[in-house]
Amino acid sequence: xxxxxxxxxxxxxxxxxxxxxxxxxxxxxxxxxxxxxxxxxxxxxxxxxxxxxxxxxxxxxxxxxxxxxxxxxxxxxxxxxxxxxxxxxxxxxxxxxxxxxxxxxxxxxxxxxxxxxxxxxxxxxxxxxxxxxxxxxxxxxxxxxxxxxxxxxxxxxxxxxxxxxxxxxxxxxxxxxxxxxxxxxxxxxxxxxxxxxxxxxxxxxxxxxxxxxxxxxxxxxxxxxxxxxxxxxxxxxxxxxxxxxxxxxxxxxxxxxxxxxxxxxxxxx
Numbered sequence: 001x002x003x004x005x006x007x008x009x010x011x012x013x014x015x016x017x018x019x020x021x022x023x024x025x026x027x028x029x030x031x032x033x034x035x036x037x038x039x040x041x042x043x044x045x046x047x048x049x050x051x052x053x054x055x056x057x058x059x060x061x062x063x064x065x066x067x068x069x070x071x072x073x074x075x076x077x078x079x080x081x082x083x084x085x086x087x088x089x090x091x092x093x094x095x096x097x098x099x100x101x102x103x104x105x106x107x108x109x110x111x112x113x114x115x116x117x118x119x120x121x122x123x124x125x126x127x128x129x130x131x132x133x134x135x136x137x138x139x140x141x142x143x144x145x146x147x148x149x150x151x152x153x154x155x156x157x158x159x160x161x162x163x164x165x166x167x168x169x170x171x172x173x174x175x176x177x178x179x180x181x182x183x184x185x186x187x188x189x190x191x192x193x194x195x196x197x198x199x200x201x202x203x204x205x206x207x208x209x210x211x212x213x214x215x216x217x218x219x220x221x222x223x224x225x226x227x228x229x230x231x232x233x234x235x236x237x238x239x240x241x242x243x244x245x246x247x248x249x250x251x252x253x254x255x256x257x258x259x260x261x262x263x264x265x266x267x268x269x
Contacts, residue, residue, distance in 0.1 A: 002150040002153050002154055003051060004050050004051040004149060004150060004153060005051040005052070005053065006133065007133055007135060007136055007137060007153075008052070008054045008055065008056055008131060008133060008136050008137065009044075009047045009052050009055050009056070009136070009137040009138070009139065010055075010056045010058060010124065010127055010131070010136060010137065010138045010139075011030070011040065011043060011044070011055060011056070011057050011058065011138075011139055011141045012058050012120055012123050012124075012138070012139070012140050012141055013028065013030045013040065013057050013058055013059050013060065013063065013066055013141040014028075014058060014059065014060020014061055014063070014114060014115075014116070014118060014120075014123055014141075015028065015029035015030065015060070015061065015140075015142055016028065016029060016060075016061040019247055019248055020032065020246065020247065020252060022249045022252075023249065023252050027062060028060070028061050028062040028063065028065060028066060029061075029141065029142050029246065030066060030141035030142060031069060032142075032246055032252065033256075034144070034246075034255045034256055034259050034264075035256060035259035035260060035264075038069065039141070039142060039143075039144065039246050039255075040066065042144050042266060043139060043141065043143070043144060044107065045269050046145070046147070046149070046266060046268060046269070047137070047149065048107065049268050049269040050150055052137065053106045053107050053108060054107075054108045055107060055109045055110065056109075056110045056112055056127050056130045056131070057109060057111050057141075058112050058114045058123040058124070058126065059112060059113050059114060060114060060115060060117075060118060060123070063113055067111050070109060070111075110130050112126060112127045112130060114126040114127065115216055117216070118216040118217075119216065119217055119218055119219045119220070120219055120220040120221065121213045121214070121218035121219055121221075121222075121223070121224050122213070122214075122215060122216035122218050124138060124205075124209070124210070124220060125210060125213040125214075125215070125216075126216075128210045131207065133207070134206060134207050135153075135156070135204060135205065135206055135207070136204070137149070137202070137203065137204055137205075138203040138204075138205055139201050139202045139203065140201040140245070142245050142246045142247070143201050143202075143243060143244065143245040143246070144242075144243075144244060144245075144246075144264075144266040145166075145168070145200065145202065145239065145241070145243040145244075145266055146242045146265040146266050146268060147166060147239050147241065147243070151237075152164065152166060152202060152204060152237050152239075153204055155235070155237045156204035156235070156237070159235045161206075161232070161233045161234065161235050162205065162206045162208045162209055162212075162233040162234070163203065163204070163205050163206070163209055163225075163228055163233060163234045164203060164205075164234075164236070164237050165199055165225075165234060165235070165237070166199075166201065166202040166203065166236070166237045166239050167197030167198065167199070167200060167237065167238050167239065168198060168239050168243040169196070169197060169198075169240065170197075170198045197236065197238065199221065200243050201245070202237075202239075212224040212227055212228060241265065242265035242266060
């Protein structure tokens with residue numbers, strides 16, 4: 001398995017969650033919880049499981065709440081005793097670490113305030129100064145997957161192009177009805193997975209990607225990707241496994257249901 005420990009993952013955390021307001025009224029979309037933990041935490045745990053423990057969070061809408069979450073991470077995940085009148089580092093006495101939290105202290109997180117109205121491409125451009133490596137991962141802050149990151153990385157290395165996009169199959173929200181020539185129904189498939197691919201939001205980029213992005217209003221999936229396609233510089237890594245984004249309240253229910261019933265495919269750690 002490829003050693004990914006020297007690479008960073010940039011997570012786009014600027015989303016407002018306008019389509020999931022029922023659970024995102026007072027928080028940015030990456031902080032919507034699955035099993036009591038933000039979906040952002042789940043994404044970072046996936047990367048961490050494969051050795052990627054350096055993160056750049058491209059913050060936008062209510063980014064200060066994401067900073068607050070990690071600033072107070074230990075307090076949220078441990079029992080502790082606080083001496084109110086003690087301002088030293090010994091004011092907090094943390095008790096035993098909670099189960100399942102064994103490697104969180106290894107994370108190195110850079111919080112980059114990339115602007116509230118900034119588009120996806122603009123956010124990537126703004127974090128350029130934090131990327132010294134020639135290759136890096138990028139993903140959206142609202143989707144979980146059981147993607148094999150070393151396999152994705154190896155595929156990126158194999159074709160030698162600037163960018164790799166992960167393609168995932170999308171289950172339709174409707175049942176498919178098939179008939180014969182007499183309109184007799186021959187089959188009914190409830191919400192089947194379609195044959196085509198959509199952008200699953202797990203990318204590997206070479207540093208040249210920054211040359212394809214203009215200012216804050218640049219949408220990564222528009223002008224940069226279209227230019228990459230024209231120049232033959234964008235490949236797709238096909239991921240046939242699990243992928244699900246947190247887009248609507250129904251997604252919130254589905255993902256929490258999987259987690260609560262110990263059936264979350266993305267829980268690889």
